[in-house]
Amino acid sequence: MPQVDSNVVGKALRQIADCKSLGDVSKVLGEIREAYGISNIVYHAAYVPAEQLRNPILLSTFDDAWMRAYQERNYFTIDPVVVRGAKSRLPFEWSQFEHRTKTLHHQLRSARLYKDATHGLTIPICGTSGERALFTITSSARRLEWIERRLTYLRDFHCLAFFVHDRVATISQWRTRPFRDLSRRERQCLQLVAHGMAPKVIAGTIKVSESAVRLYMRSAREKLACMTTNQAIARSIELGLITGSGA
Structure with a gap:
């Protein structure tokens, strides 16, 4: 050597x-x-x-x-x-x-x-x-x-x-090239869904309407180019935007 x-x-x-x-x-x-x-x-x-x-x-x-x-x-x-x-x-x-x-x-x-x-x-x-x-x-x-x-x-x-x-x-x-990062609310909603919370429960937790939670989730999926919420969660964990359900 x-x-x-x-x-x-x-x-x-x-x-x-x-x-x-x-x-x-x-x-x-x-x-x-x-x-x-x-x-x-x-x-x-x-x-x-x-x-x-x-x-x-x-x-x-x-x-x-x-x-x-x-x-x-x-x-x-x-x-x-x-x-x-x-x-x-x-x-x-x-x-x-x-x-x-x-x-x-x-x-x-x-x-x-x-x-x-x-x-x-x-x-x-x-x-x-x-x-x-x-x-x-x-x-x-x-x-x-x-x-x-x-x-x-x-x-x-x-x-x-x-x-x-x-x-x-x-x-x-x-x-x-354009890469659209997630907003604080979008990350927050994805994180809570990853931990098993339903949109209605998330709405009460972060003090917004249930329709707002669903809007955040949809915009997050669009930014991450994902068809489903599960895909968006997986990609967000991979990118380090949120942590896994076991974290």
Whole structure:
């Protein structure tokens, strides 16, 4: 494992800032991988409200054939990194995963999700326009080497992850497209519905008419581009606008 120069982060930040395309970002990720002597880096935009799409962007230092197979087979649905990342706001190491079932373990081995990855660190990203992304590094280092470097990785890649995300958002123009945030009342009504309250009860709780509650719910659904209230609740939780019923 090479010794990381103290100027590597500054150099990487300048390179990222100069990127004009997603291809440029991928190239810089490769250079960062080489500088740190790790196995691979993955940037995954999991949800972007302006795109109304799931998994719109996946940049990786893995080979192209591997990435095509991952996307074509929709391994997003079984990859424990993606599943855990959708629920977490804090960085996590792959060693924290619970024991996987034999079926899932077989699927992951078939998908080669852990190719050259003895260790992994994933940093969840919550963007300013409601987008969610994951930044992951993998390493084939020995355990003691990983332990020695993990705090440096956590510090450096936490900074790099958000900088990469911001550059990707700028290149993709997510933040120049209209995104209608929910009003305080709309969030409040969705939150109370998520906790099991009926519109009539919500009306009495927040001191408005029942028709006003239904109007807030309808406008929230329209802003979130959802057909049903359940869809609006799920999307609001995903965007961090409200908390789940168990919170």
